[in-house]
Amino acid sequence: MSDDGAQVILYRLALMEKTLTAIHEEVKRTNGRVTGLEMLNAEETGGIKARYMQRVILTTILSGVLLTAIIWFGGHVVTS
Numbered sequence: 001m002s003d004d005g006a007q008v009i010l011y012r013l014a015l016m017e018k019t020l021t022a023i024h025e026e027v028k029r030t031n032g033r034v035t036g037l038e039m040l041n042a043e044e045t046g047g048i049k050a051r052y053m054q055r056v057i058l059t060t061i062l063s064g065v066l067l068t069a070i071i072w073f074g075g076h077v078v079t080s
Helices: 003-079
Strands: none
Touching: none
C-alpha cells in the first residue's frame, strides 16, 4: 500500500472518530432527556396511586360514618 493510501485511511479514521464522538455526546444528551421524562412519568404515576389510596380511605371512612348513622337512627326509631 502506498503512503498516500495509508494517509487516506488515517484521515477517514480520524473523521469516523470525530463522528463517533459527536454521536456519543448526542446519545448522552438524549439519555438525559429520556431519564428526565421517566422520572416525571414515575412521579405522575405515584401521584395517581396516592390519590387513589386517599379516595379508598375517604370512601371507607364515609361508609363507616354513614353505616353508624343508619344504625343509630334505626335504633332510635325502634326504641321510640
